[in-house]
Amino acid sequence: MALLIAAGSARAGVGEDAYREQCASCHALNGVSTPEGPSLNGVVWRKIAALADFPYSPGLKAKRGTWTPGMLDAYLKDTQGFAPGTDMFWDLRDDVKRRAIIDYLKSIK
Ligand code: HEC
Numbered sequence: 001m002a003l004l005i006a007a008g009s010a011r012a013g014v015g016e017d018a019y020r021e022q023c024a025s026c027h028a029l030n031g032v033s034t035p036e037g038p039s040l041n042g043v044v045w046r047k048i049a050a051l052a053d054f055p056y057s058p059g060l061k062a063k064r065g066t067w068t069p070g071m072l073d074a075y076l077k078d079t080q081g082f083a084p085g086t087d088m089f090w091d092l093r094d095d096v097k098r099r100a101i102i103d104y105l106k107s108i109k
Contacts, residue, residue, distance in 0.1 A: 015104025018097040022090075029108050037056050037088070042104045043067050059085025 029089045033054035048071070049056040060083045065071065066067045072104035075082040076092045092098045 014097075015100035015102075019104050022092055022097065023101065026088075026090075037057050040105060041108045044069060044072065044102070057083075057085055057087040059083045060087070069102050069106070074096060074107070078100070 017050045023040070026034070028034055028037075029038045029039065031039050031041055033051055038054035038056070038070045044067055046067050048065055048067060049060045062085075063083050067075075071082075075086075075088075076098050078091055079086050079088045092101070
């Protein structure tokens with residue numbers, strides 16, 4: 001049990017580090033979007049392009065639905081393939097980092 005907990009928090013640590021390195025320059029986690037990107041706290045299970053304080057691209061607004069972990073995975077891996085015309089130009093091909101970041105985001109309400 002203790003081992004499982006330790007393994008879980010180690011993974012969360014990897015996600016947090018990867019988030020800082022890959023995402024934090026454009027995305028805050030405090031509910032306030034910046035000109036560089038929408039705030040990402042609570043993004044898992046949020047409607048796509050739903051924040052009132054960020055001017056989303058028509059490309060992302062055209063996507064319907066919710067940011068499930070699977071949708072996030074598809075977007076982060078190939079932004080323009082998932083939402084042609086999106087203003088996010090930042091693909092994260094590393095499967096391990098991408099999944100760790102999604103796990104980390106699940107924990108940030
Ligand atoms: C260079 C700046 C930049 C970086 C780095 C970046 N993004 Fe983005 N991201 C954006 C912009 C701009 C948008 C808005 C896209 C649009 O309107 O089409 C966005 C949108 C998003 C959205 C959609 C949010 C919503 O409210 O629907 C998610 C999720 C997201 N980014 C996650 C990430 C993650 C996770 C990372 C790190 C792997 C990351 N982004 C790295 C600029 C960036």
